[in-house]
Amino acid sequence: MSWLSQRAELRRSQGLHRTLRARTPEWTGVDIASNDYLGLATHPEVVEAGVQALRTWGAGATGSRLVSGHTVLHAELESALSVLLRAERTLVFSSGYLANLAAITALTDEDTLLLSDAFNHASIIDACRLSRATSTVYPNKDVAAVRDALAANRDRRAVIVTDALFSVDGDLAPLADLAEVADAHDAVLIVDEAHSVGVLGDSGEGACAAAGMLSDRLVRTFTLSKALGSQGGGVAAGETVIEHLVNTARSFIFDTGLAPAAAGSALAATSMVLSHPHLPGRARAATEALAEVAGHAGWQVNPHDAAVASIPVGAPDAAVRAQRICADAGVDVGCFRPPSVPDGVARLRMTGHANLGADDMNLVEKALRAAREAT
Ligand SMILES: Cc1ncc(COP(=O)(O)O)c(C=O)c1O
Structure with a gap:
């Protein structure tokens, strides 16, 4: 195990050592x-909704959504999120990380060309690695590179994946241009709206809905843990895509459902955004x-x-x-x-x-x- 100490020493010498800092009340x-x-996250109504959900449903979801972990609370949360996001359907996961793993791995296979922006979030990078697709990283926001790669793609299905808002600098991806290229090449466009849901649009609907670019080929992933102040993640898409995820996405099927307290708080937060645009x-x-x-x-x-x-x-x-x-x-x-x-x-x-x-x-x-x- 001496290599671990060497790695730690290297991190320290580069100013890259990290430690946990515990917040205190x-x-x-x-x-x-x-x-x-x-x-x-600390709004009294959002906290109280979590407490009520705990009292009603208990501390944990008790199983995968497909076994015992699906409740009417989860169903209500998904309906409210569909309204906020202007989506046909929404499916929640126990984190945004797992939502990205689900969407990207379930919508690609060995015969898919997967194009991913160089500045995408780590969960997207990991999902690309986990997928069996031929995955290619294009330079940040380089729509021409995406267009060229799709033009050279022969028979394989194609998926483009990008953060809506890049999480380090908070700048937008060229979403409308990517949607146009996706349309022209019959590709699926997966957009991670982790930092845009609840923040962009007239009423927090996120970057894609705000730009009026909702279509069958658009799949949005998001988190409940940022603007919505709770914990968990989701995918917003058409009925066919969501059914496919429920039946094939491993990070949905083999993961315990979103904890009731998180679902209750996320539902209250979603209602709050809807009623306070x-x-x-x-x-x-x-x-x-x-x-x-x-x-x-x-x-x-x-x-x-x-x-x-x-x-x-x-x-x-x-x-x-x-x-x-x-x-x-x-x-x-x-x-x-x-x-x-x-x-x-x-x-x-x-x-x-x-x-x-x-x-x-x-x-x-x-x-x-x-x-x-x-x-
Ligand atoms: C762009 C982006 N996608 C996905 C995630 C993962 O979301 P979660 O924290 O809910 O797992 C994050 C959060 O750090 C993020 O910044």
């Missing part, structure tokens, strides 16, 4: 690190305000389209130092280092939350200024 700082974009706009406005105060503090912020805005710092240890200075000043900001950043540049990653106020922004500016002066 007493912490009262400003959160611009979590993906709780709408502030629903201004929430997504507030999260986006908060992100703009964060970018502005970061600029005042002397940082340059990368282009962004929703509730994530990143500051390139450079070396991993400098980014960690900047994060610590912010933490000492009462601001919890994300720090992304390799391998979580596709271009190797460490970043401070800020997330805008619908419930951030002017005092929070003042504190963030102060913290970021202190971090800038020390970097």
